[in-house]
Amino acid sequence: MHETDETIYLRFLDGRSDDDMRILLDRHRESLTLFLNGIVHNIDDAEELMLDAFAVAASGTSRFGGRSSFRTWLFGIGRKLALTHLRRRRLYPEIAEAQADEADVPNDLDLISEERSRTLYAAMSRLNEDYRQILYLLYFEEMSHEEAARVMGRNVRQTYNLAHRGRQALRETLERMGFEYAGY
Numbered sequence: 001m002h003e004t005d006e007t008i009y010l011r012f013l014d015g016r017s018d019d020d021m022r023i024l025l026d027r028h029r030e031s032l033t034l035f036l037n038g039i040v041h042n043i044d045d046a047e048e049l050m051l052d053a054f055a056v057a058a059s060g061t062s063r064f065g066g067r068s069s070f071r072t073w074l075f076g077i078g079r080k081l082a083l084t085h086l087r088r089r090r091l092y093p094e095i096a097e098a099q100a101d102e103a104d105v106p107n108d109l110d111l112i113s114e115e116r117s118r119t120l121y122a123a124m125s126r127l128n129e130d131y132r133q134i135l136y137l138l139y140f141e142e143m144s145h146e147e148a149a150r151v152m153g154r155n156v157r158q159t160y161n162l163a164h165r166g167r168q169a170l171r172e173t174l175e176r177m178g179f180e181y182a183g184y
Contacts, residue, residue, distance in 0.1 A: 005070035013060060021058050028071060031141055032078050038125070038132050039082040049085060053078035072147040075137070079151055123173045131166030134159055 005024060012020035029050060036053075037046035056062050056077050064073050124132050130152070137148040145159045152159065 006064075006066065009057070009064060009070050012058070021054065024057075024070070024074075025054055028074060032075060034140070035075060035133075035136055036078050036082050038136055039079065039129065040085060041125070045085060046082075049078060049081050052081050056081070068147060068150045071141070072143065072150050075141070075143075075151045076153075079133075079153075120174075123170055123177060126173050127166060127169050130162050131169050134162040135166045135170060138163055 005027065008020045008023055011017055012024075032053060033043070033046045033050045036049045037043050040046055040049065053074055057064070057074055062077055064070065068076075124135060127135070133152060134148055137143045137151055138145070143151070145156050145163070148154075149156045149159045154162070
């Protein structure tokens with residue numbers, strides 16, 4: 001039987017198993033990193049922010065209240081960390097530039113192996129941040145509009161509107177890239 005993330009996380013908080021956070025990390029590492037990369041546009045920063053989000057969850061400093069799924073809550077933590085990261089990078093551009101010079105690992109497109117996924121991901125990267133985030137949460141993470149609203153700090157009606165406008169923008173972007181829009 002497949003244990004829920006919530007059960008595993010609560011067991012971790014109770015201190016009953018050292019492997020619980022590793023299980024959650026294995027389940028959500030890749031998807032959270034891709035989501036964060038869509039915000040910060042740097043895979044190395046996205047990986048660090050993903051680990052930071054798990055560190056916040058492991059520390060228990062941000063309380064999981066059970067009003068949403070663990071994944072929704074974790075993505076919300078990651079999004080807040082990413083936005084803070086972007087604000088700091090704007091405030092201290094010389095530090096961000098020095099860190100970028102130190103990075104010798106190219107942008108890792110190996111995470112997305114199929115050509116169709118790469119094309120879709122490239123098209124989504126051209127969308128504005130809100131459209132990109134809502135489409136990613138709905139289609140790649142298969143979240144409901146309600147869960148996506150919690151992650152993005154929006155109301156449900158706003159997520160429906162963003163998703164509609166995001167799909168229109170994605171269709172136009174794909175068509176400009178020479179591809180037919182398949183109706184995501």
